[in-house]
Amino acid sequence: MEAKAVAKFIRMSPRKVRQVADVVRGKQVEEAINILHFTNKKASGPVEKVIRSAVANAVNKEEGAKLDPESLFIKEIRVDQGPTMRRYRPRAMGRVTIIRKRFCHISVVLTDVLKQ
Numbered sequence: 001m002e003a004k005a006v007a008k009f010i011r012m013s014p015r016k017v018r019q020v021a022d023v024v025r026g027k028q029v030e031e032a033i034n035i036l037h038f039t040n041k042k043a044s045g046p047v048e049k050v051i052r053s054a055v056a057n058a059v060n061k062e063e064g065a066k067l068d069p070e071s072l073f074i075k076e077i078r079v080d081q082g083p084t085m086r087r088y089r090p091r092a093m094g095r096v097t098i099i100r101k102r103f104c105h106i107s108v109v110l111t112d113v114l115k116q
Contacts, residue, residue: 001067002075003058007050007106014081014104017043021077021106029055029072029110047077047106054108067112076109 010017020043024032029051036048055069082103088096 001058001061001112003054003061003072003110005050005054005057005108007046007053009082010046010104010106011101012043012046012104013102014079016041017047017104017106018079020044020047021079024051024074025077027074028070029074030070032074050106050108051077051110054110058110058112071112072110073112074108075111076107078107080105080107 020036020039020041023039024035024047027035032051033048036044036051051074055072058067058072059069061067082105084103085101087099087101089099091097
């Protein structure tokens with residue numbers, strides 16, 4: 001059985017969130033949450049929240065009543081780029097520089113059987 005959760009428009013650069021997502025890919029859910037809880041990165045908060053949401057989705061499914069949340073594994077965790085806000089900053093001699101404020105989308109798929 002699989003369960004999925006998606007967080008969209010997270011106000012962080014996808015590159016920074018991918019660094020955190022790579023650490024927990026393929027791990028057991030309980031272990032991944034412990035790793036994220038003690039990871040000293042700002043991106044670990046939203047990633048942990050999405051994983052917890054996917055666990056809740058798995059338990060609340062019809063066939064999830066007999067499912068043990070501790071037996072779940074992270075099958076897939078994906079961080080995609082979202083839209084980019086563009087802001088401007090004045091520079092020397094009347095010029096302007098574009099500041100890019102990036103967003104990302106985090107997708108997590110959990111399964112009860114890990115296939116490697």
